[in-house]
Amino acid sequence: MYTILTQPSAAPVIQSLRNIGYKAQTAIADIVDNGIDAEATDIHITFKYDNGNGYIKIQDNGKGMTDKELQIAMTIGSKDPREERKQHELGRFGMGLKTGSFSLGQRLSVLTKIDGVISERCWDLEYVSTHNEWYLFKEIPSEVKWKMGTIDSDNGTIVFIDKLDRFCGYGTEKIIQLSSYYAKVARIRKFLEMVFQVKLDNGLNIYINDNFLDSWDPFLCEHPKTLEGETQIIKVNRKRVKITPYVLPHPSTFNETEYKIAGGIKGWRDQQGFYIYREGRLVNFGDWFGLFTKDSFSELVRIKIDFTNNADDDWKIDIKKSSVSIPEDAKENLKAIGKYYRQVSKEIMLYRAKPSRTQSKMKGSLHTWELANDEADSPYLLNRNHSILTNILKDIDEDMRRKFNLYLKLVELGSPNNLLHSSSLVKKEKQVQEVDEKIKYYIIELSKTLIDSNEIIILEEIVDAISLFPGFESVERTTIKNILEKDVLVNER
Structure with a gap:
């Protein structure tokens, strides 16, 4: 049979890639994944405002890339997602560097060094759209290069994104205000502290504008009153999936600041549910995936699900690594586990009245329950001084x-x-x-x-x-x- 070779037009495709559905925080996380895959131990993220004409710079001390590797990394659709991934590799489609960057701004420049040898490439989407061709610059424009800085060690990579029309309104009449810009950066910080919590706890250092990121543990494992359920291993399409349920302490055990921090970026009610980890990296959280509805009685339950990258197809990991679908083979087990620990949460919420933490019991207090003492595992006692x-x-x-x-x-x-x-x-x-x-x-x-x-x-x-x-x-x-x-x-x- 006769065939006709057709080439997709660059301009419409490149604009489509900008609209995959990234949020700024998931785009940044996707780019950080590349640094982790390059075995980086330090990743510095810089956000520069400059009245909307700023940039985002992500620099790592990973192993860097050869010129050939950089060319592949900057090519659209250079990697087949069906190929077997290396163990612990966070990449999925080989698209995150490009699509994540394009969702933020119109120009992506990458400078990389391996064993002292430097390579560079640059995508300018305005240029691509004007010529409707897949033109990739082999050299980074001089006005960009001086802003990027240098790689002082023998190995490392700098990802530089500017013309930030999607991130802060560059080139439009709706340039984001400075206060809103840094509020956005603060939200990204909290998101990364949660998504890369396991990596941060295991020695990875991430900085935003030279400020070190602290890991945020959604399960409050260090809190003495967190209940950790029995870890279970199930098989989904012959692949191991690890499930560990947690029931957080009653809100009355926290002061106001602790309570707000423990609530996470969504707040207590919306943080409940399953937390999906792929290779120790959080990809989805605070969702019951239709197995249950969210309610205030279940807000203490957070269930960790962990699997490796060879299970991507089973869980339908999307290109942004932020959306998953529960496999049919896992639903029955997850529903049984969720049902049990939601009931535990409900019992704690219903029967555990707000405690009085003072040593002396207030005569006439209307609380029906009181802490026996201020110890972490103190039992609750009925208030024998209740007026009734x-x-x-x-x-x-x-x-x-x-x-x-x-x-x-x-x-x-x-x-x-x-x-x-x-x-x-x-x-x-x-x-x-x-x-x-x-x-x-x-x-x-x-x-x-x-x-x-x-x-x-x-x-x-x-x-x-x-x-x-x-x-x-x-x-x-x-x-x-x-x-x-x-x-x-x-x-x-």
């Missing part, structure tokens, strides 16, 4: 007061928050345990109440009943039986 409770206790006799206080203690021991922070909910020992005197007292009182009410009078049934009570799960049956034989049943005979 004190009035009830005044109107009942001593025996009823004893039983009522026993019931309140069982409520405390069985509260969802205290159960979640219990040191052990699994019984491992077969021998008699050493038991706290308070726990021993409540076991004795509870058994007496069961006997007095004639609900249970057989020893083994009493042991079974108490061992299943919330708050006593960690006490071995042998221990409960030993206490009953010594301190209750013998005396009751």
